[in-house]
Amino acid sequence: MIIIGERINGMFKDIGDALRNKDAKPLQHWALKQEEGGAHYLDVNSGPAVPKEERPEAYEWMVKIIQEVSNLPLCLDSTNYDAIEAGLKHLKRPGMINSVPAERDKIERVFPMAVQYNASLIGLTMDKVGIPKDAENRIVFAMELVAAADEFGLPTDELYIDPLILPCNVAQEHAPEVLEAIRMVKTLSNPAPKTVLGLSNVSQKSPDRHLINRTYLAMAMAAGLDAAIMDANDDDLVDVAATGQILLNKSIYADSYLKVFRQR
């Protein structure tokens, strides 16, 4: 189970302020803290805190100062592909691109970039029209992304399909469809694409967010989830990820498995 720490995002006030003031401290603080919590990747997203035209420069800066303190690979999160490319140029180890929808013009821009920079790529099961409701139509988009990986020469297991979970308080019917989509992704190619979720979306604006997050993580892991962009400092949540690995026979059991999981 690959944990992608979600915290370095301009939507959070402290990170937004840091970006506006070019203050490296909060970003470095959260890089280390998330690594300690059990993150394997760090998501890096400026959010709207930086004006569009300054984003490439901002991503370059974020990548540099985060890599000063952390050796974790980075997941560059933006809809601005020039910004992602600017960040990719400075990665010390192969990273991840977050994300590309199943739209031809964006596919043609991003897939070659992923191949060029040896990056993994998150593909969203949606197009301009939006997010389909049922699993079947999510999978049609996933298939397009897999065919694109084949076309542009990205190894299919470097493609992470995100079937897009929505808040369960307003889009409750999506949650089981997403689980089904995760199951179906494994039939698309050999080696199969990986799967990823923006886990915290499932509990937007609900009480008991932590409980909803970790329950859904366990369910999604059983369906075959490989990675999640999530709160790496929610210890109960990371415990569920570690326990899931054991119960799915992905890690060899030891009494100290919770500790071992965090050391990897």
Added chain:
Amino acid sequence: MALTGLEIYKQLPKKNCGECGTPTCLAFAMALASGKGSLDACPYVTNEAREALDSASAPPIKAIKFGNGSILGDETVLFRHDKTFYHPTTLLIEIADTLSDEEVQAKLQEIEGLEFDRVGLHYTIDGVAVVEASGSPEQFAKVVAQVAAGTERSLLLLSDNADALKAALPGVASRKPLIGSATEANYEAVVNLAKEHNVPVIIKAEGLDALAALVENAQKLGHKEFVLDPGTRTPSQTLANLTHCRRLAIKKKFRPFGYPVIAFTSKTEPLAEITEASVYVAKYASAIVLKASAKAHILPLMALRQNLYTDPQKPIQVEPILHTVGEVNENSPIYITTNFSLTYYSVEGEVEASKIPSYILPIDTDGTSVLTAYAAGKFEPEKIADILAKSGVGDKVNHRNLIIPGYVAVISGKLQEISGWKVIVGPRESSGIVSFTRAM
């Protein structure tokens, strides 16, 4: 093995005409991958594509049967712990056609003697590989006939000369031997000969690229019973080739390598040769041709093969008969345990360490441990008493004391009552046996 959506999509015409009832070829591929459609719905799919999609649903490695019950291939995993290896490596001893009649007879006699009974299992050598080295088809045919008359075991006829195979095969075709080798130079003649007599044939080429190309050419002749030989004769390269063939067949469904692989040892010194063969047994060779034929050399290889091809899901068991440790006498203590190998060998090791010659009686509990067997009703006093009586150990000792595992102390009273033996409750852990015996 279901096909993936991408594999199907690549075989489709990509016209997106919608005549199949789904809007795009991609969506149609998805429907096929999830078993919701039929390829017949597409009017534009080519015959090649149809065949490719059909053959891709075949098992990853074809089962090839020959001779006296030898089965090669039909394997599904790279590591035995993932499931199990199904068909133990077929071991064949080489006989060259340059040997005199007497030498061939002597060799056959030695081969016939390669049968062992060990820990309740029977091991045999599977077959004989007659190797043409004389350059004379008549000589080869003569020796093949002599070997066939001298053994019931599976036969492999080995020559790169199609004429030699043509001379030797008809006389023994009813024995369904494996023949080889079809090479770049002679493959049409050799594969057609195999097809005519309905026997499997070895396809041999130097290296994996050449081998894949030759298999595809051989398939066009309409024969499908192949065994692969990647040509190289050095251990490291053979290991690499065996691994590539198995991995490509299973992980990538690469059809040209969807056949069992035969390996030939390169070392001439027997100990080195058996070590080399051990690597091939562990690493995916479906058949091995050996030069060594001495009992002492072959036995360890057979034991290894037996071990590697056991099912890891099934508990390994020891023979449920009376075992002895050291030079036992009429005063030797008797330990009761189960026939689960982990349990038995833990006890045996500690009994050995106690330096006191002893009897150990493993009860047949279907290979389960003491507490598991006790909980499942397989370690009952009645059963133990019965086995104890049948073992005859009572006639071998002049005492009537039994030592049982400490964890099943609860059965001691009943067992004593039924068996008439005095039941001594031993330590709970076998690690306590040494100090327990000192205190006795």
